Amino acid sequence: MTDHGNILDSATVYLSGPMDFVADRQQEAVSGWRVRVSQFLLSRGVTVYDPWNKPEVSGMPHYGKEDELSTSRRTEWRYEGTDAARAKRDELCDLFWPTLHVDLRMTDLADFLIAYCPTNVYSVGTVHEIALARQQHKPVLLVTPRLELSKLDELKHHLKGDDKGLKILEGLAQETPIRPNPEAIPSLWYMAMLESEDYFFDGFGFADYIDEMGWKRNDLLDSREEALPPRRPLLRYLDRLNREIPKRFDAAGREEVENADWLIFLDDQVRMRPDA
Numbered sequence: 001m002t003d004h005g006n007i008l009d010s011a012t013v014y015l016s017g018p019m020d021f022v023a024d025r026q027q028e029a030v031s032g033w034r035v036r037v038s039q040f041l042l043s044r045g046v047t048v049y050d051p052w053n054k055p056e057v058s059g060m061p062h063y064g065k066e067d068e069l070s071t072s073r074r075t076e077w078r079y080e081g082t083d084a085a086r087a088k089r090d091e092l093c094d095l096f097w098p099t100l101h102v103d104l105r106m107t108d109l110a111d112f113l114i115a116y117c118p119t120n121v122y123s124v125g126t127v128h129e130i131a132l133a134r135q136q137h138k139p140v141l142l143v144t145p146r147l148e149l150s151k152l153d154e155l156k157h158h159l160k161g162d163d164k165g166l167k168i169l170e171g172l173a174q175e176t177p178i179r180p181n182p183e184a185i186p187s188l189w190y191m192a193m194l195e196s197e198d199y200f201f202d203g204f205g206f207a208d209y210i211d212e213m214g215w216k217r218n219d220l221l222d223s224r225e226e227a228l229p230p231r232r233p234l235l236r237y238l239d240r241l242n243r244e245i246p247k248r249f250d251a252a253g254r255e256e257v258e259n260a261d262w263l264i265f266l267d268d269q270v271r272m273r274p275d276a
Contacts, residue, residue: 205233
């Protein structure tokens with residue numbers, strides 16, 4: 001049996017979050033948050049499913065593999081009513097299905113999800129994966145980081161006195177999700193979907209583990225948490241979770257009860273076979 005204090009040693013996690021609209025797709029795959037969280041969890045015995053490094057499909061080694069070509073093909077999309085445009089739309093709709101299929105299958109197999117949901121990055125697959133996990137009554141640990149957007153303030157200061165420039169910047173902010181979120185308030189929809197306050201975090205808390213894990217500095221990750229330190233960091237929670245499954249408040253919010261979302265089966269249990 002799994003010893004008390006090694007709960008995560010039997011667990012499988014899927015790392016959900018934006019991929020298409022990150023600032024630097026290549027850097028994200030090599031040194032982004034998934035890399036650090038994967039290393040942290042692997043050191044605690046967790047099996048990690050990472051969409052940047054999809055598992056090989058038995059008998060179909062190339063099925064669902066994703067690369068830069070996969071996303072660049074969407075520029076071929078056209079809305080013309082011609083047969084050629086219609087055929088191209090159908091082709092593109094089919095093209096990404098294997099990748100979606102593999103990612104949702106990893107969601108199926110995971111005991112819980114870690115979802116990174118910054119409020120300034122557009123993401124569709126993340127929402128789909130969160131919804132699927134919650135339909136299966138799995139915990140989704142959602143990280144909505146604190147966002148100050150200091151560069152936006154710097155640009156406003158730089159354009160002071162430039163009425164035309166400030167107007168253009170204001171228009172840009174209206175057209176894109178350039179919104180500060182210093183309190184890390186998640187979407188109201190996520191609040192309803194996740195159902196428990198215990199599943200929300202305002203950062204990872206990498207600084208607490210940077211020496212233990214030997215991580216090299218990542219300015220994008222580390223400078224943000226240095227400027228706005230998370231008050232409820234995910235990694236500390238995971239270490240506590242490794243010792244004891246956290247309780248949640250009952251529906252009335254009056255007392256703490258066992259959280260039955262956390263169904264992590266012991267890895268030494270043997271499946272029954274017809275010939276057993």
